[in-house]
Amino acid sequence: MKYDIKDINLADLGKRRILWADKDMPVLSKIRERFEKEKPFAGLKMSCCLHVTAETANLVRTLKAGGADVVLCASNPLSTQDDVAASLVRDFGIPVFAIKGEDNETYYKHLESAIAHSPNITMDDGADLVSEILKNHPELYGQILGSMEETTTGVIRLKAMEKNNVLKFPVIAVNDVQTKYMFDNRYGTGQSTLDGIIRATDVLLAGKTFVIAGYGWCGRGLAERAKGMGANVIVTEVNPIKALEAAMDGFRVMEMIDAVKEADIICTVTGNIHVLRKEHFEVMKDGCYICNSGHFDVEIDIPALKELAEEINENVRNFVDEYVLADGRKIYLLAEGRLVNLSAAEGHPASVMDMSFATQALASEYVVKNKDKLENKVYVLPEEIEQDIAFTKLATMGIKIDQLTEEQKEYLSAWEIGT
Template sequence: MSDYQPISEHLDDVSGAREDGHRKMDWARQHMPILADLREEFRDEQPLAGERVGMAMHVEAKTACLVELLAEGGAEVAVTGCNPLSTHDDVSAALDEHERITSYAKRGVDDEEYYAAIDAVIEFDPTVTVDDGADLIFRIHQEYPDLIETIVGGCEETTTGVHRLRAMDDDDALEYPVFAVNDTPMKRLFDNVHGTGESSLANIAMTTNLSWAGKTLVVAGYGDCGRGVAKKAAGQNADVIVTEVEPRRALEAHMEGYEVMPMAEAAEKGDVFLTTTGNRDIITREHFEKMDDGVLLANAGHFDVEVNLDDLSDLAVDTYEARDGVQTYELEDGRRLNVLAEGRLVNLASPIALGHPVEVMDQSFGVQAVGVRELVENGDEYGAGVHDLPDDLDREIAEIKLAADGVEFDDLTDEQADYMNSWQHGT
């Protein structure tokens, strides 16, 4: 049994932290019309009454609004962090004050504390899981398999987590249904492209106090996140190089005007390197050996495995903190390579990071909320494995967002709908 205590037991000034956390959450709520709309429905209809939701997420103000929404919908919620450096302790403390929420999330934990907090959430006996990176789901399957029988399903937020879950599914190791929230258009096309693109570049600039104009940025991976980073960086007058392993994505980047080359070549040209692949060992010793003095190394993938810091440590003769959130590795020849946020998610783990823009996360967390609602209401219709979220739920979130922004759009006429759904119309 885990004896890990909620965040309130770890803080010296709990009341002050709660006040700061509530202030951050109040600001986020003002800019999250989708969650505001769903909050009215959830409060009135109590779709989650009697459920216990276990969550492993980046616990900051925007996430807190989702956690609060689930509790307002009738659920008992236990939440912890999904990254050791992304929790805002004041927000975690504010959540923990809610009568139906227990927050174990705490910033700066080591591996032992990180998993002790996850175990505490699991021992809450969740009937629904909400994950960002799949650590919670994996831990349940590995250490608490007896609980699987009472879990109706889960939602997974991020690309890396969905990759892990699909691998589990392929091995017949995933034993309850999970919605791949990351793969819905309302998440993938906005959170991954605009959210990752804007927040990663903004946090690198704020952490370093350096400009993008005139820099050469090497973007590793041209999926949705890499595409967003490249587009936003080009818009700030950076030169962009893309590295890829998938030929069609490499061709797409080439056709969109970016230089495409292997990392071994890009290592000699880049001023800033940003990994977005979800895979390990994207930048290693052979690349470090070719880099110029002063380069910046950052990661926007979920886990801290894309920039191989063991290789870099082996090359370094000295390491020191050059700025808050910037660790400098000095090599024998005097070159200095600078790692941001310990190689973790640069848009969430650097000391001043605030994550994706509020409006973007309103969409993603709206999708999470209706996903949880669907599992509670219709979970028996889904077998064990990874599932796409029903398209009508994704459209529901888009319609709420358009209405909130005052944007009207057309509907198909009956004749148009018939034409599109018929195979009998020819030339």
Template sequence: MDASKKELADSGNLKIEWAKNHMPVLEQIRKEFEAEKPLKGRRIAMALHVEAKTAVLVETLAAGGANVAITGCNPLSTQDDVAYALDCKENISCCAKYDCTNAEYYEAIDKVLDMEPDITIDDGADLIFKLHKERRDLLPKIIGGCEETTTGIHRLMAMQKEGALEMAVLAVNDAQTKFMFDNRYGTGQSAWDGIMRTTNLLVAGKTVVIGGYGWCGRGIAMRAAGLGAEVVVTEINPVRALEARMDGYRVMPMANAAAIGDIFVTTTGNCDVISTEHFLKMKSGAILANAGHFNVEIDLEGLKKMSTDIKTVRKNIKEYTINKNQTESREQNSNKSGNKHEIKINVLADGRLVNLAAGDGHPAEVMDMSFANQALSVKYIAQNKLSHGVHKVPAEIDEWVASLKLKSMSIEIDRLTDKQRCYTDDWEAGT
């Protein structure tokens, strides 16, 4: 190994070691896997964000006896030093790289699938999509898979509804010890970490517009308020909109919020949450970031077409300049007169996941629970025959992860007495 590669491997291993030291639940599972080898002979293909916490999961699966091949699930979320360090480890191959093209991204997924896996782990369902569209010959060999994120679950449910899903998948994202903590506290902290380290600007006193009030949106809103921002939420779901208002935030359509926002963060998992009509209403200098899985929430193609100038003004920040008068004239096919009115819009990380493309992702303590769910779900798939379709993570896995996490935090909780258990189970007891 030459000096530069050794330096890369050393850097990656230091990051992995740091994450491992803050993931006690997954560490306990790794020790159990090492002793029991529940995944012996299994081939696991993964498409996840290749960074330090993911590497700890990969090492855990390999410790359980599996051969693991992994690539990225986002062109900008791979950390090259971690990827190289993983690729140097026994029974692990990694073909992810930072800032790959779309063609390279899908080529890497193909390389991972070339191992002819028994089990898959996905974040966004691109690997499963590839299997069903182009690598169908591999489907009969697969006994099941896991899906990490909300967007991926939505895609899989759509496949299932159409009768197109030809494998069993555990919805790891929907485990309580995943979405209630990873999506809310993980995204809440890591999205702002990515935004603040990228812009080096103050959040306090600004108006932050959050597109979507699911678990990720809740977390980002909570942290924005804690940083001193005025928070505005846009929603399509009346119940979530009501919840956001009761939580103390202003609620309005994006068409109205566009004119008052200083920072915009999308978290819906849908496309065109911020579109051309909204760009024209924005303040010059507005900052746009995305915390949803795919880079479709901000209409970047529309923004490019509207812009008279595009330049990189800081690492992970592109400034788009719109001449409002010219744009309005083109759209209305009229010759408006007036002074030149430029709007400068700053887009972070090309609209990709800001917490990973411009930061280090979720804190290790949160991913400890998410990846503990992944490891135990893979073991469950290996030991049980599941029918095709999307399945819930067994409740006992969820509760076991929560119990281990509490224990690692030196927290004890009450238990029901025999009398309380009988009272809970009885329907005759009244006043």
């Protein structure tokens, strides 16, 4: 079996972490039990480009249980948990191409290894795998039944591909499914981003001014949790509806050029490029921490920061680089501008990834079952699949909910009854 990981001897720790996460992923476990019996992916090859974490390990275990021939590569150079990668190779027989801290050349070499698997189904977190296939591997177009996309940034890219008529196979926008974005993006990103910031800096959030760029599901989750830890939260936005929502949720809303003058900590969660740039660095407070929890390392204009810096001191703490400007001010960049929650911490808790990865698994099954009906477009899952995941999650939490009576069903489907 071919693979490329840091050290196979890390596997013991990795296996413990995988099984620890598994106990908090009961919905995915139930799906895995069914897949083992039904083998929906028998005879199919799957290439997954995801964050190589303990939670992801349980997803690829589930796909393999369903009969798939699976390989896994990293979707981010800093998010790989090397011990998990080792355990997947040694204990679960799944080839992995991922090393934490790999350079750009190695990252794309690992992508090519996943493509060389000649997949029938792909799974992405950021759309790098699909992008590489579309640009460089036309020989695979006809054999790919579909792809799954995990994150907001990837969905944005895929919708652009569809609009430009370059998408050659159907894609399920898993990120746009309620059982993903309402929980993973909000509760997962909110908690894990703060976890990464605190681990990297040891900062006390209470009393600090915390600026959050973007008030989508990730931004609002982060804002809620930062506020809950005593931070004074400022939100910046370009969307007037989201800005209004942030204001009515009790947060200060202002332009970034003004917000950075007050900020002790700034985190970008927009999915866009150069949200923090030269004019912002020039007026930031001395000692400001800046970080990103959007998918790619482009939200902070790092080249511009390097040009302004008179001195750069790397790793003054783990995952913290110090940029000293000409006037003596210091700006601290966390995790090289990459996903701070996965680089400096462990990513989302398993219990919330349970629903996201259950959605991934069922989306893959949906693609196989409907391969003759799907066009080369970006789709969301049917609502009944979301409902099934939500009901199963509630059951594992010991929560029961009411059901509509026949009278209520009739009332909701009728129009005659008025005031």
